[in-house]
Amino acid sequence: MTATSKSNATKSDTNSGIALYQRIRNDIEGRILSGEWPPGHRVPFEHELMDSYSCSRMTVNKVLSGLAATGLVERRRRAGSFVSRPKVHSAVLQIPDLKAEVENRGERYGYKLLDQQKRAALRVDKVRLGVDLRTPVLALRCRHDAANEPFALEDRLLNLKAVPDALQQDFSTLPPSTWLVDHVPWTEAEHRISACNADKPLAAVLKVDEGTACLVVERRTWRNGEPITAVRLVHPGPLYDLMARFTPSS
């Protein structure tokens, strides 16, 4: 029956420029995001979609698999596909290079290396970075400025065993984050975001009053389980906003 009803349904059958796969996907996503198909609702079976769109199963399978990959639907054998009920609000957190971020705001970016120290890992480094004691590490402290005002204090620890090239770099002019983004791939990252009151030394570096609320972003990255770097960025609170934007259709 499918064969007769679809006749010679080539690709350009009722083609309005976009791929059939995309049209089906847009239709289904639209119904889900509009609320027409609420969480828990059963999406039509593959064979039903085959009939409505007069196409083969592989095409609708690609659509549904794709929606399942992005988490918009859940699929269960024998049961069907169901609009998933989102358990968490998940969002894509964009953590750009600080230089790019500052310039994106249309402000002048400044950078100053405050301290650089190569050492064998101490106990605190072991805890922070997750490397063995005495592994060579590079500790960096630097300040990022926006419009000639302190914008962030960066406190970074680099695992030289994983990234020996870091020793050849001149971090007095090149921010370590910029170099890392371009040269060191990672497979896993963890972020912690919290708030703290500026103590006296921190307040001095950031040129704010003691006790000012600051936003703290800590990031650790690994490559296949091996620690790469741990960084702590402290921003004067009122100046800084982390922004995350999410569109599920991505």
Place this chain on the structure above:
Amino acid sequence: MTATSKSNATKSDTNSGIALYQRIRNDIEGRILSGEWPPGHRVPFEHELMDSYSCSRMTVNKVLSGLAATGLVERRRRAGSFVSRPKVHSAVLQIPDLKAEVENRGERYGYKLLDQQKRAALRVDKVRLGVDLRTPVLALRCRHDAANEPFALEDRLLNLKAVPDALQQDFSTLPPSTWLVDHVPWTEAEHRISACNADKPLAAVLKVDEGTACLVVERRTWRNGEPITAVRLVHPGPLYDLMARFTPSS
């Protein structure tokens, strides 16, 4: 030649439990994430992968399309597929329901509605939520507790034009975020994360000293451009960590 070399390559040919598609994907992802194939490197052509894995083009196409969808490679007709160079550190930010989050830490969750007010949108509501003046809105203030200690102050604005059902809900027992997650789909969200010093009233509600650094998470959600809700969550700084984890293989 492919036909003879692959002989009867059924699905269970050298199958070690996982799908061939997954094995190919893991192999390629591994090479990219290990740095063996740096950004800009050309991934083998589909026909080359067909030969190495003795499989059909659809199978390797699914792998490469999937990698392109997650942004790990970029594909250009006639040219091939290339490892993309990541522009920003992006991470998946999990923003769970507070109740789930507290219970996930093994602490007792408590909730108290402090104030509820239905009103026609004022000018401040217009700015915060993006609705027209005099649109009906619901303003909620509530406190979330963890282990009998204040954990977050929630200050929420709901667009009743988009979510009229909210009026039927009893938010004195059901936290609005829990109800929204289950009943109201959204298509776009924006998050701002910052730090502030607790002023006197805030310090009183959260039972901390005046001036304590607090973490502020502001979220606005839309459905197809129509504002749904704007919420501001203030957490006593030392108590709260936002956690984001990222594995590109997702």
Place this chain on the structure above:
DNA sequence: GTTCTCAATTTGTCTATACATATTAGGACA
């Protein structure tokens, strides 16, 4: 030397089919 055209190459999409696998509804049987 420059421009134009055409053919080769690679990805994009789709079809029709096949068998595997998980799950469940319902019937056989105790």
Place this chain on the structure above:
DNA sequence: TGTCCTAATATGTATAGACAAATTGAGAAC
């Protein structure tokens, strides 16, 4: 009534082939 088995069903994975679309390289024409 309760339990086990079986058959039906829907998804998961894979194949071989086909044509479309974009891009590029090389040769032809000027």
